[in-house]
Amino acid sequence: MNNNYFLLLFLFCQMVFCQNKDRKEIHGIIRVDSAFVEGVNVVNENTQKATSSDLSGNFVLLLKEGDVLVFSAVNLVTLRKKIVLADLESSVLKIQLQTESIPLKEVVVKEETRITAENLGIISKPAKKYTVAERRLYTARSGLLDRPLNWISGRTARLKKELAVSEKEQLMAKMEYLFEEHFYTETLKIQKDYVRDFQLFCIEDNDFVTSLKEKNKTLSKFYILSLAKDYNKITAYEN
Known part of the structure; x- marks a missing residue:
């Protein structure tokens, strides 16, 4: 039994040695756009050897012509690359990966949906909507000089009347609608x-x-x- 065990172990070692003796240690670097990428899984499909890229996007693997490498990572498009002679002769194996785009479901905006400044949080709720007459009256009452001058000239009183008329017109319009x-x-x-x-x-x-x-x-x-x-x-x- 012991002899058989050592024989199998010897044959396995020989097979591994023969498999790797014609392979060359290749240094590779992985980028996405112009940035180096860390944590990309690199698997040699032929030998099932695997590694991952470091902080600078570097990785090292034993490769030979015809080996197929698989590069994969979260949010990146998986890439399969077959090693050719030019890759082995190059000083650095440069790999360019692409960011995986995530398709969004169709967004339907209903007609009754109202996108307002209040809904978006731009202004606090509730936000009062001012009519033209209300804005004019507010302007007449604001400012250190505007208020007394408008009161003396009677403009404030006139604007108050306009505001009252405007409010009544709005109420009448609501009644006609209802x-x-x-x-x-x-x-x-x-x-x-x-x-x-x-x-x-x-x-x-x-x-x-x-x-x-x-x-x-x-x-x-x-x-x-x-x-x-x-x-x-x-x-x-x-x-």
Whole structure:
């Protein structure tokens, strides 16, 4: 048994020696673009010998013509290279690897998705949206000299009136969006010629205005039904 064991060991050593005696120690260097790459696995498929590149991208392996090297690493495209005579004659085996691109899934932006400065974290939430009239009034009230001069000239008072008109126009627009004309005439029993006047009557009610600003249609409808009853009583009395 011992003789057989030593015989097998001798044959294995001879096979390894014969396999490597015609191989040459080759120094290689690995780059990605212009940078050296550390930790790239280098495997000789013919001998199953393996190594990896160091911090400067260097590696050393015993090679001969016809050997196939496999270079692989995370986020890099795997490369298989067959060694030719020119590689053995070169002082350094230069290997250029490519970064592996990761395909992204299709991104669908829904129409209702709103990308705003608040959503992106550029400004804090909630961010108040100022109308033109509000911006003008703010400008008139800011500054050490602007405020007293605008107050003396009456510009601030005029801008306040413009702001009030602007706010009412916005509320009226919201009412027109929420309720169609036939709702006023058929459901609320408001005469067609009085619809505009009734809308102005409604936006004087604080509770109704709050529901409009909060875009609560159910609550707005509840208040407007009550306001319609009061308005119809007033118009009936006046007529």
